[in-house]
Amino acid sequence: MTLQECYKAMGADYDDVLGRLRSERLIQKFVLKFLDDHSFELLCSSMESGQWDEAFRASHTLKGVCQNLGFTRLGRSSSELTEALRAGNTDAAAGLLEQVKTDHAETVAAIRTTLAGTETREHHPIIRTPSGK
Amino acid sequence: MIKGKILIVDDSEMNRSILADMLEDEYEILEAEDGEQAVAVLEQHHTDVALVLLDIVMPRLDGFGVLTAMERSGWIEDLPVIMISSESGSAQVARAYDMGVTDFIGRPFDALVVRRRVVNTLLLYAKQKRLMGMVEEQIRETERQSSLMVEILSHIVEFRNGESGQHILHVRTLTDFLLRALMHKTDRYGLTGDDINRISVGSALHDIGKIVIDEHILNKPGKLTAEEFAVMKTHAMKGAEMLDALEVHRDDPMVRSAYEICRWHHERWDGRGYPDGLAGDDIPISAQVVALADVYDALTSPRVYKPPFSHEKAVEMIVDGQCGVFNPLLLECLTENAESIRRDLDADSDQTVIRESQNIVKDSVRPANNDATASERTLRLLDYERMKHSFFSAMTKELQFEYTVSPPSLTMSSWGAQALGVEEIIPEPAKNEKLRTVMGDDGWGQFSWEMRQTTPDSPTVSFECPLTYNGQTRWHRIVLQTRWTSDTPPKFEGALGKAFDIHDTREKMSALEKKAARDSMTGLLNRAAAMERINSRIQDRPESNYALAIFDLDFFKSANDSRGHQFGDQVLKEVAKRLTHSVRSSDITCRAGGDEFLLFLEYNTDLERTIDRIFHDLCGPYGDYDISVTMGVALPKAAGLGYEQLFRAADTALYAAKRAGRGQYCFYDSSMRDVLSAISDIDEQKGGS
Numbered sequence: 001m002t003l004q005e006c007y008k009a010m011g012a013d014y015d016d017v018l019g020r021l022r023s024e025r026l027i028q029k030f031v032l033k034f035l036d037d038h039s040f041e042l043l044c045s046s047m048e049s050g051q052w053d054e055a056f057r058a059s060h061t062l063k064g065v066c067q068n069l070g071f072t073r074l075g076r077s078s079s080e081l082t083e084a085l086r087a088g089n090t091d092a093a094a095g096l097l098e099q100v101k102t103d104h105a106e107t108v109a110a111i112r113t114t115l116a117g118t119e120t121r122e123h124h125p126i127i128r129t130p131s132g133k
Numbered sequence: 134m135i136k137g138k139i140l141i142v143d144d145s146e147m148n149r150s151i152l153a154d155m156l157e158d159e160y161e162i163l164e165a166e167d168g169e170q171a172v173a174v175l176e177q178h179h180t181d182v183a184l185v186l187l188d189i190v191m192p193r194l195d196g197f198g199v200l201t202a203m204e205r206s207g208w209i210e211d212l213p214v215i216m217i218s219s220e221s222g223s224a225q226v227a228r229a230y231d232m233g234v235t236d237f238i239g240r241p242f243d244a245l246v247v248r249r250r251v252v253n254t255l256l257l258y259a260k261q262k263r264l265m266g267m268v269e270e271q272i273r274e275t276e277r278q279s280s281l282m283v284e285i286l287s288h289i290v291e292f293r294n295g296e297s298g299q300h301i302l303h304v305r306t307l308t309d310f311l312l313r314a315l316m317h318k319t320d321r322y323g324l325t326g327d328d329i330n331r332i333s334v335g336s337a338l339h340d341i342g343k344i345v346i347d348e349h350i351l352n353k354p355g356k357l358t359a360e361e362f363a364v365m366k367t368h369a370m371k372g373a374e375m376l377d378a379l380e381v382h383r384d385d386p387m388v389r390s391a392y393e394i395c396r397w398h399h400e401r402w403d404g405r406g407y408p409d410g411l412a413g414d415d416i417p418i419s420a421q422v423v424a425l426a427d428v429y430d431a432l433t434s435p436r437v438y439k440p441p442f443s444h445e446k447a448v449e450m451i452v453d454g455q456c457g458v459f460n461p462l463l464l465e466c467l468t469e470n471a472e473s474i475r476r477d478l479d480a481d482s483d484q485t486v487i488r489e490s491q492n493i494v495k496d497s498v499r500p501a502n503n504d505a506t507a508s509e510r511t512l513r514l515l516d517y518e519r520m521k522h523s524f525f526s527a528m529t530k531e532l533q534f535e536y537t538v539s540p541p542s543l544t545m546s547s548w549g550a551q552a553l554g555v556e557e558i559i560p561e562p563a564k565n566e567k568l569r570t571v572m573g574d575d576g577w578g579q580f581s582w583e584m585r586q587t588t589p590d591s592p593t594v595s596f597e598c599p600l601t602y603n604g605q606t607r608w609h610r611i612v613l614q615t616r617w618t619s620d621t622p623p624k625f626e627g628a629l630g631k632a633f634d635i636h637d638t639r640e641k642m643s644a645l646e647k648k649a650a651r652d653s654m655t656g657l658l659n660r661a662a663a664m665e666r667i668n669s670r671i672q673d674r675p676e677s678n679y680a681l682a683i684f685d686l687d688f689f690k691s692a693n694d695s696r697g698h699q700f701g702d703q704v705l706k707e708v709a710k711r712l713t714h715s716v717r718s719s720d721i722t723c724r725a726g727g728d729e730f731l732l733f734l735e736y737n738t739d740l741e742r743t744i745d746r747i748f749h750d751l752c753g754p755y756g757d758y759d760i761s762v763t764m765g766v767a768l769p770k771a772a773g774l775g776y777e778q779l780f781r782a783a784d785t786a787l788y789a790a791k792r793a794g795r796g797q798y799c800f801y802d803s804s805m806r807d808v809l810s811a812i813s814d815i816d817e818q819k820g821g822s
Contacts, residue, residue: 016241020242021151022244022245022536029154030150033150037147056190057144057190057191060190060219061148064145064148064219065145065221067240068151069147070241
């Protein structure tokens with residue numbers, strides 16, 4: 001899969017991000033970096049423990065990152081979650097979190113499949129699968 | 134060269150590195166991951182951070198918290214902040230602007246916008262700093278001039294007294310010194326830096342009353358008689374009266390200080406002085422200090438009636454009360470700082486400027502004066518900003534220029550000069566050959582004319598002109614602002630400006646105009662444009678033979694449905710191509726909408742053969758698809774002359790042809806007049822299916 005196909009697979013707008021960042025190399029670099037971004041984990045854990053302020057900030061950050069990378073689908077669900085948390089609507093937030101989780105999983109999966117080249121392994125030695133030889 | 138520092142504050146590492154990536158080529162990047170870190174970084178680096186990019190929502194301390202801290206410490210005054218946020222709620226935006234934010238960048242980031250905003254903000258601040266510097270210099274100059282006037286005035290008095298030119302200078306230095314020492318010792322008098330400056334300057338006027346004293350008394354070598362002394366004593370009150378007579382300025386703080394000094398510099402702490410016999414702190418502190426300084430300098434300077442005494446001797450005489458009675462606190466100031474005083478007065482004798490000696494006093498007596506450090510810091514920032522400004526204007530690929538009237542010269546930014554192939558400084562631009570090559574023969578004439586159209590109230594002008602360089606002539610927009618003197622009436626001094634290359638934009642605009650008349654898919658005229666051209670053609674040559682044909686594609690809708698719109702579009706393009714090839718370029722061809730086309734042609738003889746040829750050119754296979762059209766044709770003879778009449782008639786003929794079976798053409802005749810419009814027929818088809 002090319003980077004462009006990866007964007008398509010995760011419901012993201014490649015043309016938009018290319019228009020803004022203007023370099024495929026940069027996009028690739030930051031898409032890879034997305035795997036290192038902890039705001040999603042922070043969001044899940046703080047939702048679980050009911051730390052709503054922390055959850056709002058994490059969700060807000062996740063949304064911002066998605067906007068910057070042109071991750072339309074995940075951006076949309078995290079934006080809805082952010083607004084629910086901002087309004088203190090924790091019941092709705094729990095439901096919206098499920099959508100964010102689904103979208104996040106899809107996004108991460110698409111990135112992993114696409115970029116499971118050398119660069120990915122460089123950044124993530126843990127996910128390297130031992131070769132059969 | 135030093136790169137400007139930019140502080141990026143965002144809790145997401147990802148967002149920071151996206152921004153850093155956009156900016157790190159041109160700037161040094163500092164990062165902070167929350168508000169607390171940001172404030173810590175600023176504590177350390179605020180003088181060399183040129184710009185802050187600040188996120189709003191962050192843990193620990195948010196963006197507004199950082200702004201509050203910046204406001205409290207005064208950093209916000211000279212450090213621009215660009216807020217980054219997806220929070221576009223107007224309340225948030227308003228709050229941020231209220232707190233001193235310069236600009237906003239919305240998420241998602243656009244690399245170009247981020248860079249441009251950063252550069253613009255930095256340039257804006259550089260300009261503002263430059264202006265502040267200019268104002269400050271102006272104030273300094275005004276201060277220097279007024280202090281010069283006071284000195285000249287007091288020297289006139291001294292000259293008449295036959296005293297040495299040093300007396301005024303010494304009194305002033307001593308006054309300044311004693312006041313600072315006193316301020317250090319006690320806050321009883323509530324002295325400020327401003328008060329001290331005012332009293333020091335005013336001290337120079339302490340003896341102006343002597344101007345009215347008879348010269349024989351004033352310069353009498355021996356002891357004065359009682360009557361003579363009585364006259365002499367009037368100089369204190371006379372000086373005060375002179376100042377009080379300044380109707381306009383009498384309430385000016387400076388004049389008030391001088392008044393106190395003149396009137397009471399011969400009062401004594403014990404109340405036995407003149408003219409009013411005030412005692413203790415009833416005597417204003419300004420007059421007390423000047424009195425002591427006056428006596429000290431009289432003792433240590435040579436006079437017609439005595440040699441100079443040493444510092445020790447003079448202090449001893451003063452403390453013993455041989456020359457009057459003084460405030461004990463002031464005497465302490467004098468005795469405790471004997472060494473510094475001698476050094477300062479020696480420095481005066483070496484013709485050193487007063488301000489310098491004051492600085493030495495300040496350094497030795499008290500911790501650094503806040504005013505002084507503030508202005509030093511401003512100067513340092515100013516220097517830095519100038520360096521930054523020249524650096525950025527050298528880096529920016531822009532044609533910037535500055536024009537001065539006297540001497541006439543044009544200065545270009547170095548990049549601009551290089552691009553145009555001219556010198557950076559062009560004296561007599563009106564006569565410069567290289568510039569003439571660039572601007573054309575009338576170019577400088579236009580430039581001067583445009584500048585003359587401005588006024589001091591409306592100094593900006595913008596115009597377009599072609600510039601030739603690198604073997605190309607390209608259109609540019611020149612924006613300039615003229616400068617005027619502050620005289621009445623103001624005189625034209627010159628101008629600052631920039632030239633932008635707008636060639637491509639201009640080309641695009643004219644292409645757009647062309648496009649607006651044309652259907653974007655087929656490149657044929659659209660209906661409105663065709664109508665306009667047909668009408669004007671008829672108006673120009675009503676006697677010619679014209680025909681209007683309308684045709685549409687048979688079963689196009691079903692082809693569109695079964696093979697997709699993309700295929701449909703290709704067919705339309707193909708038909709347009711066949712149509713264009715089949716007619717003369719002077720004929721008017723148009724896509725009237727959907728699959729309906731329009732053709733307006735002039736003919737000499739045998740129209741029917743021409744139509745037949747065109748009809749057959751249009752029909753025929755396109756790949757495995759058979760293009761077939763149905764056409765209606767109208768002539769002015771039967772329909773009337775005019776677009777509307779022709780269109781309606783051709784439309785009717787088209788409908789008749791359809792009814793007779795598609796894939797043919799039909800000429801309009803008046804018998805068809807009542808037939809329904811083919812268009813409405815098609816509309817019904819569309820609506821029904």
